[in-house]
């Protein structure tokens with residue numbers, strides 16, 4: 100008797116409707132030295148931290164920007180005495196134990212976006228480079244329209260990312276052992292009473308194109324300084340949040356991405372969607388001592404589609 104079994108069609112349907120396994124994420128604090136999550140076979144590990152906010156004194160030229168004067172005063176009054184730069188070194192000391200496949204920093208290296216802050220941050224991030232450092236800028240890294248500081252940011256971006264990646268090329272995909280990371284840069288200078296980012300329609304269209312290029316079975320996450328969703332599952336606010344947040348939130352809720360990895364909010368949080376997708380905010384490493392570990396189930400990326408790190 101001949102049956103109507105059609106294996107190729109079945110396989111295609113399976114791939115189209117399959118649900119990718121979601122990453123396993125841990126919110127951690129630098130104060131915890133023991134019982135750190137061990138890395139299991141078959142997982143790709145991302146170490147993720149954010150918002151180190153190096154604060155240094157600006158030169159007279161750099162103080163020509165009103166927003167920078169206010170930002171520097173804010174740093175001196177509210178932040179300077181609370182920043183623990185040594186937490187960066189403490190995290191670096193955990194690298195041999197954590198064994199990450201890549202280290203992601205989701206922005207706000209600086210406090211007022213001056214060149215000296217980027218240069219200092221770059222030196223402090225040096226130990227992470229041999230573990231495949233990846234960096235996307237935050238709003239404090241593009242604080243005002245200072246072209247000299249912008250040039251330094253471009254240089255820091257090149258030095259703190261895989262070879263050949265340029266800031267102007269974002270949104271772009273970088274693949275870490277079969278996990279596709281979409282890197283975004285919605286940070287741009289905004290007026291002094293705002294601290295928002297702008298993911299405009301051109302960037303949104305590009306994200307759609309990049310997502311279409313990723314094979315369905317490939318684990319994928321977005322790295323964006325601004326979390327589109329808050330801990331209570333509402334969209335980020337207009338003044339401090341991301342313009343275009345609803346676009347990214349929809350990608351997460353529809354399962355087009357498995358995780359969005361962010362900073363900006365200095366208190367860390369983890370928000371889980373009903374099907375397991377995650378909005379993860381690492382908080383501030385130097386202010387809160389917080390960082391995260393994301394373990395992605397490894398699945399083979401289509402051979403030759405993307406450069407492997």
Ligand SMILES: [Fe+2]
Nearest residue numbers: 150207363364
């Ligand atoms: Fe920040």
Ligand SMILES: [Fe+2]
Nearest residue numbers: 207237238363
């Ligand atoms: Fe920020």
